[in-house]
Amino acid sequence: MNLGVAFEPLISLPLLAGAAILAALVAALLLFSRSRGALTRAIALALALIALANPSLTREDRDPLTSVVAVVLDRSASQRFGDRAEATNKAAETLKERLSAIRNLEVRIVEGGTDSEGDGTKLFSALSATLADVPPERVAGVIMITDGRVHDVPLPQHLGFDAPVHALITGRDNERDRRVALTSTPRFGIVGQRQTIGFRVLDEGIPNGARVNVTVRRDGTVVANTVVTAGREERVQVEIAHAGANIVEIEASPLDGELTLLNNRAALTIDGVREKLRVLLVSGEPHSGERTWRNLLKSDANVDLVHFTILRPPEKQDGTPIHELSLIAFPTRELFQQKIREFHLIIFDRYAQQGVLPLIYFDNIVEYVRSGGAMLIAAGPDYAGRNSVWRTPLEAILPATPTGNITETAYRPGLTDEGKRHPVTRALPGSETTPPQWSRFFRLIDAQTSNGTALMNGPGNQPLLVLSRHGDGRVALLLSDHIWLWARGYEGGGPHLDLLRRLSHWLMKEPELEEERLVMTARGSEIVVERRTMNETAEPVTVTRPSGGTQTLNLTRAEPGIFHASIKAEELGLWRATDGKLTALINLGPLNPREFLEVTSTRDVMLPLATGTGGGVLRLADLSGGAPRIAQIRSAERYAGPDWLGIKMRDASVVRGLGLFPLFAGLSGLLILMAGIAAAWTREGR
Amino acid sequence: MPGTPRPPREVLARIDAYMKQGGTILFDTRDALAITNPRSGEVSPATATLRDILSSLDLPELETVPRDHVLTKSFYILREFPGRFTSGTLWVETLPANDEEQADRPARAGDGVTPILITSNDLAGAWAISSDGQPMLPLTPGEPRQREFAFRVGVNIVMYVLTGNYKADQVHVPALLERLGQ
Numbered sequence: 006m007n008l009g010v011a012f013e014p015l016i017s018l019p020l021l022a023g024a025a026i027l028a029a030l031v032a033a034l035l036l037f038s039r040s041r042g043a044l045t046r047a048i049a050l051a052l053a054l055i056a057l058a059n060p061s062l063t064r065e066d067r068d069p070l071t072s073v074v075a076v077v078l079d080r081s082a083s084q085r086f087g088d089r090a091e092a093t094n095k096a097a098e099t100l101k102e103r104l105s106a107i108r109n110l111e112v113r114i115v116e117g118g119t120d121s122e123g124d125g126t127k128l129f130s131a132l133s134a135t136l137a138d139v140p141p142e143r144v145a146g147v148i149m150i151t152d153g154r155v156h157d158v159p160l161p162q163h164l165g166f167d168a169p170v171h172a173l174i175t176g177r178d179n180e181r182d183r184r185v186a187l188t189s190t191p192r193f194g195i196v197g198q199r200q201t202i203g204f205r206v207l208d209e210g211i212p213n214g215a216r217v218n219v220t221v222r223r224d225g226t227v228v229a230n231t232v233v234t235a236g237r238e239e240r241v242q243v244e245i246a247h248a249g250a251n252i253v254e255i256e257a258s259p260l261d262g263e264l265t266l267l268n269n270r271a272a273l274t275i276d277g278v279r280e281k282l283r284v285l286l287v288s289g290e291p292h293s294g295e296r297t298w299r300n301l302l303k304s305d306a307n308v309d310l311v312h313f314t315i316l317r318p319p320e321k322q323d324g325t326p327i328h329e330l331s332l333i334a335f336p337t338r339e340l341f342q343q344k345i346r347e348f349h350l351i352i353f354d355r356y357a358q359q360g361v362l363p364l365i366y367f368d369n370i371v372e373y374v375r376s377g378g379a380m381l382i383a384a385g386p387d388y389a390g391r392n393s394v395w396r397t398p399l400e401a402i403l404p405a406t407p408t409g410n411i412t413e414t415a416y417r418p419g420l421t422d423e424g425k426r427h428p429v430t431r432a433l434p435g436s437e438t439t440p441p442q443w444s445r446f447f448r449l450i451d452a453q454t455s456n457g458t459a460l461m462n463g464p465g466n467q468p469l470l471v472l473s474r475h476g477d478g479r480v481a482l483l484l485s486d487h488i489w490l491w492a493r494g495y496e497g498g499g500p501h502l503d504l505l506r507r508l509s510h511w512l513m514k515e516p517e518l519e520e521e522r523l524v525m526t527a528r529g530s531e532i533v534v535e536r537r538t539m540n541e542t543a544e545p546v547t548v549t550r551p552s553g554g555t556q557t558l559n560l561t562r563a564e565p566g567i568f569h570a571s572i573k574a575e576e577l578g579l580w581r582a583t584d585g586k587l588t589a590l591i592n593l594g595p596l597n598p599r600e601f602l603e604v605t606s607t608r609d610v611m612l613p614l615a616t617g618t619g620g621g622v623l624r625l626a627d628l629s630g631g632a633p634r635i636a637q638i639r640s641a642e643r644y645a646g647p648d649w650l651g652i653k654m655r656d657a658s659v660v661r662g663l664g665l666f667p668l669f670a671g672l673s674g675l676l677i678l679m680a681g682i683a684a685a686w687t688r689e690g691r
Numbered sequence: 692m693p694g695t696p697r698p699p700r701e702v703l704a705r706i707d708a709y710m711k712q713g714g715t716i717l718f719d720t721r722d723a724l725a726i727t728n729p730r731s732g733e734v735s736p737a738t739a740t741l742r743d744i745l746s747s748l749d750l751p752e753l754e755t756v757p758r759d760h761v762l763t764k765s766f767y768i769l770r771e772f773p774g775r776f777t778s779g780t781l782w783v784e785t786l787p788a789n790d791e792e793q794a795d796r797p798a799r800a801g802d803g804v805t806p807i808l809i810t811s812n813d814l815a816g817a818w819a820i821s822s823d824g825q826p827m828l829p830l831t832p833g834e835p836r837q838r839e840f841a842f843r844v845g846v847n848i849v850m851y852v853l854t855g856n857y858k859a860d861q862v863h864v865p866a867l868l869e870r871l872g873q
Contacts, residue, residue, distance in 0.1 A: 283871065291853035296713070296804070299855055311867055314854055316766060331764035333861050339868060347871040494712045 009063045011665070016057055025054055042688030049681035056669040056678055064664035070657040071111040072145035075135055076100055079151035079175075081118030081126040083604045086152075086264045089175040092625050093150045096173055099632035100148060107637060110145060110652065118151075125156030125599035133165070141166035145652045146620070146644065152176050153607040153622075156599060161617030168653045169620035169644035173633070176606025177626055181210030183217070183260040184268040184602065188238060194245035196277045201242050204271060206235045206257045209605045213237075218258040223251055225581060225588035247516045248277045252590045254579070267552070268601040272579055272592060281309045282349045282513060285340060288314040289356035289387060294489040298354055298383070301492075301505055311340075311348075318359040341366035349513050350379045355486055357387035358397050367398040374402050375476035379512035385486035386411055388450045402480050404457025404473035412449040416464045417441060418485075424460035426539050426566030428518045429472070429507045434500045443499030446487035457482070458539075472511070479512045525582055525591035527574060532591060534582050536560050536568040543568035544584040551578025551593075558582075621645025697744050707748050710806035715852045718745075721813035723779030724831060738811070750807060752785040760786070761859050765850040767843040774812030774841050776831050782809040804855050808848065817841035 014021050032047035078097055084090055097114065104112045117131030128149055136144060144166040149155070150173045164170070189203030206217045213236030221229040221241050233239040243253050256270040263269075284302055288295045291314055302310045313335050341362065345351075351370065374380050382403065387393060389407045417440050424430040435442035449463040457473030463485070471482045491499030511518040522537040523546065536543040543560045550556070560568035574580070577594035608622045615622045619642060623633055634649040644651030669677065698706075710716060718741055725735035734742075756762055756772065760783065763769050772781040784805035817838055819827040830837050 288854075291850055293853065295853060295857070296855040299857065309867060310860075311864060312857060312860065313864075314857055316850065316854075325767075329768055331766060331768045331858060333864070336868065344868065344871045492713075 009065070011061055011063045013059045013061065013667075014057060015059050021054070021057055024057065028054055042685050045681070045685040045688045049678075049685045052678055052681040056674050059667060059669060061665050061667040064666075065660055066662040066664075067658045067660055069109060070143055070655075070659055071109045072652070072655040072657070073111045073113060073136070073139045073143050074104055074145045074652055075132055075147045076104070076112060076114045077128050077132050077135075077147065077149040077151075078114065078116045079118045079126060079128055079149065079155070080116045081154075082598075082600050083126070083154055083265075084118070084152055084175065086604060087176065089152055089606070092175045092631065096150050096175075096625050096632045099630065100150075100635070103632070103635045104652075107635070107652070109654070126151070126154055127157045128155050129157045129159055136166070140657075143655055143657050144168045145655055146171065146650075148173060148650060149611070150175065150625070151611070152604070153610050154600075154603055155610055158610060158614050161614055164614070164618065168618065169651060170611075170615055170618045171620040171645060171650045172608070172611035172615055172622045173628075174606055174608050174611070174622060174624045175626075176624075178624070179210060180264055180605040181208070181260060181262060182264040182268070182603075182605050183208050183235070183257055184604075185219075185255050185257050185271040186602070187255070187271050187273060187597065189240075190273045191275055193278050194251070194275045196245050196248055196279045199242040199244050200275055201240050202253060202255070202273065203238060203240050204255050205238050206233055208235045208260060209603070211260070215260075220256045222254045222256070225252075225583075225590055243275070245275060245277045247514075248279050249516060251275045251277050252579075252592065264604050265601070267578075268604060270579075271597050273597075274592065279307060282307055283309045283311065283347055284350045284352065284509075285348045286310060286312045286352045286354060287356050288312070288354040289359065289385075290315060292355055292385065292486065294383070294385075294486050295354060297489040297492040297501065298352065301502065305506075313340075315356075315359060315361055318361060320360065335361060337362055337366060341369050345369055345373050346376075346378070348373075348378070350381065350509060352381045352383065353394060354383045355385035355387055356382075356394060357390060357392040358394055359392060364397060367394075371398055371402055374478035374480060377477035379479050379509075379514075381481045381483070381508065381512060383483045383486060383488075384450050386448070386450065388452075388484070402473070402475045402478075403455075404471040404480060404482050405452035405454045405459075405468055405484065408451040408453060410451040412451055412464060412467070413447060414464060415445045415447055416449065417445050418443070418461050418463060418469050421459050421462050421466075422565075423458050423539065424462075424470075427458070427460050427472075427520060428522075428537065428566075429511045430460045430470070430504070431566055432564070434503055442497070444490050444496035446485050446490065448485055448487050450484040452482075452484055470508075479514070481508055481512055483508075521587060523582060523584060523587035523589040525580060525589045527591060527593055528571070530574055531571045532574045532580060532593075533569060533571045534558060534560065534589070535563075536584065536587075537566055538568065539566065546570065546582050546584045548572055549581045549583075551576045551580060615645075619644045619651075621650055623648075623650070695740050695744070697747075700747075703744075703747055710748075713804070713806075715804055715806055715808065717808040717810070717814075717848065719774070719814055720779075720809070720811040721775075721816060723774075723776035723811040723813070735811070741809070751805075753782040753807070753809065754785040755780045756783050757786070761856055762847055762851050765847045765854065765858050767847055769840070769843060769847055771840070772810060772812065772814075772844045773817070773834075773837050774810065774814035774844065775816035775828055776812045777834065777837065779811030781812075783807070804852055812841075814841060814844060818845060 028050040032050055035043035035046055076097060078093055084093060101112060101114060104110060113135050115131050115135040117128040118126040128151060132147060146168045147170045153174045184207050186205045186207055188205055191200045194200035208215055215235040217233055217235050219231050219233050220227055221243060223243055223246060228243060229241055231241065245251055252272060252274050254270055254272045259266055259269060286298055286302060295314065299312060302308050316332060370380065382394065388395065389409050389411050393407055395403055395407055419441065420430050420436055449467060449469060451467055454468045454471055457471040459468035459471050461470040463469045469484050473480050488501050491501035507518060520539045524535045526533050534546050534548065536546065546558050546560060548556050548558055556572065558570040558572060560570045563569045574593055577598060579590060579592050582589045611622050625631055628648055636649050636651045637654050638644055638651040639654055641651065644653060720735065720737040720741055722735045722737040771777065784807065816828045817830060818841060821827050826838060
């Protein structure tokens with residue numbers, strides 16, 4: 006409770022001043038002339054003046070407010086190394102005890118750095134959240150218990166309150182850690198070419214210059230091993246193996262006694278981009294399906310098409326002068342001898358051995374396929390005939406033997422059991438229903454599968470589409486030339502675009518279309534592990550978390566050829582899955598989280614702010630008892646010492662009530678005035 | 692033929708669908724002689740009938756075969772498209788104008804194949820032979836090799852509808868092959 010006196014003059018201030026001067030003059034005159042009762046008369050005048058000034062007694066009821074101190078605990082991932090977490094908990098316990106003992110002090114404990122975005126430790130956002138309802142003049146101070154790696158330290162003038170910010174640093178002075186920092190990270194690379202990645206191995210806590218073994222992995226398989234010097238910029242070349250995401254990891258060998266192995270590994274994703282695919286299309290004769298092939302291949306901006314049609318085979322020379330013909334020579338030697346390896350795919354469309362290609366070139370094609378090329382035969386009646394390409398050295402790699410018959414009835418192509426599982430034909434649009442929703446074909450070249458897998462079949466379970474592998478290469482055989490009916494919308498058409506696109510991509514080894522595949526995808530808060538296989542069952546998959554723990558998942562069948570399992574994705578970083586043969590990688594969040602870039606504990610990050618606010622930065626390890634003493638300070642320049650931290654106690658209070666008692670009002674004022682005048686009069690009259 | 696009744700609506704719808712899905716129809720009014728002065732804008736009765744039939748179809752803009760059209764080189768090199776007559780012209784879908792990039796291309800490649808061909812030279816009349824291999828109809832004016840060229844026109848049209856713009860692309864092949872292996 007506060008008492009006071011307040012004046013509220015009854016007349017305006019200049020008038021009151023004038024009256025006071027007049028009264029003072031009169032009093033001075035009276036005193037000077039030594040007239041009788043001068044003193045009492047002056048007193049009476051003064052009382053009259055005071056009455057005019059209308060004094061009143063005031064009374065304030067005030068409640069003091071508590072000061073607030075915030076204790077922020079760093080719970081980020083880097084605080085889990087060594088005994089940091091333990092030291093943090095112990096210090097927090099002791100601090101809580103010591104602070105609670107102080108009267109008029111409210112202690113707020115908050116955990117920070119727990120957000121899952123992985124963009125570093127953000128203790129100050131946690132702090133402003135917890136102090137959001139506290140006016141700045143009640144903040145008594147902030148104590149942060151952290152490893153010092155805080156990524157959102159503001160300037161002192163942007164803090165928003167005037168109180169000391171202290172930091173208690175976990176960990177030790179002489180910590181050491183090794184990490185890999187990426188200096189040049191290409192984002193794209195052309196498939197089949199090499200990309201250069203720049204990196205640096207950084208040792209903290211020991212001098213640079215150590216020799217470090219570095220392992221480079223692409224999609225989980227080791228592609229390079231080198232020895233580099235710590236601290237020096239190094240480069241490594243990695244081949245971009247396939248289109249889509251190539252995840253490259255660079256891992257440095259561990260340092261003795263280092264804090265964590267997590268940052269010895271840096272990862273980056275390089276998007277593989279295919280250069281233009283070069284396709285050689287050889288049409289044996291003009292026919293309706295030829296335009297379908299052309300349109301399909303030409304509509305793909307990624308394809309450079311080299312197309313030759315045998316418009317006039319050699320045996321049809323009729324003596325027409327050459328200048329009246331618009332014919333172009335078929336550069337067989339150039340195509341099949343000199344430049345055959347430049348093609349990604351060779352398509353023979355209704356091609357028969359017409360004396361155009363010498364047999365030696367077929368040997369070249371077989372060699373080309375075995376060493377990694379791709380060939381597609383779109384067979385027509387020619388395949389069953391005397392001049393069939395099957396009767397050339399190509400026979401060695403053709404997956405089906407023609408019987409010599411041709412079935413010419415209307416039939417609806419169907420998927421075989423393998424076809425329902427194979428990525429080329431799985432879930433082909435229209436195949437959901439029985440019979441499938443696509444138009445009929447009217448011709449099938451009868452053949453027997455010799456060493457391939459039939460994905461589609463025709464009447465009597467005869468193969469229609471057969472795939473096979475030879476060495477590193479692939480061969481596909483389509484045993485009907487009627488797919489153009491699908492393209493022309495006959496009976497509603499069919500999924501020719503999908504089928505032929507997938508087929509050509511499978512032939513060119515697009516990873517998307519591999520039969521045996523392990524894939525991880527992030528779906529909401531889960532990671533879905535998907536195994537695509539041609540088998541009836543799928544092996545269990547071992548999943549390795551970013552932090553190193555493993556877990557085995559059993560996969561359940563979702564649809565033909567696809568098995569699923571999912572796992573909660575509660576950690577950010579690089580997840581891997583393997584079933585022993587196949588591996589899959591997925592990265593959640595940023596590839597190289599800030600949190601793990603620098604992990605050695607430090608005082609330096611917090612020091613400027615602490616000094617700017619008068620606070621201190623102390624190492625927990627230097628303090629006896631694992632926590633500092635707490636001092637209550639009203640006002641000072643420095644709020645910290647070698648083993649103590651100061652709390653700025655605030656005098657904030659809130660007014661609850663206000664009382665007012667006028668002194669010269671009413672009867673009491675009249676009585677006092679009357680008494681004064683009466684006394685003066687009595688004195689004068691004596 | 693003049694006075695041929697217009698086909699019923701469903702037939703026209705089917706013709707339309709056929710042309711939209713890549714089919715090509717050759718119309719031959721066989722009346723090139725009926726117009727004495729082709730530049731007069733005069734319309735023969737058969738042409739008028741054809742116009743009437745086609746008026747209900749959604750047809751592209753037509754032009755006479757340009758000199759660099761694929762039809763002129765899909766198998767034989769042709770400058771004219773004679774049949775039993777030679778004075779008629781062959782109309783095809785207008786191809787987009789050459790832009791500068793393609794200016795050096797000897798043959799123009801539209802996106803697709805023209806869905807409609809119109810002539811008045813009576814091609815089939817020139818092709819017709821009796822069972823003993825003799826031509827059935829006389830030619831007008833009867834230039835040397837006119838019948839041979841009429842057959843060549845037929846071959847080129849068939850090659851054109853089967854191979855599309857194949858011939859137009861062939862001019863790029865040497866350059867494409869040159870680039871390979873570099």
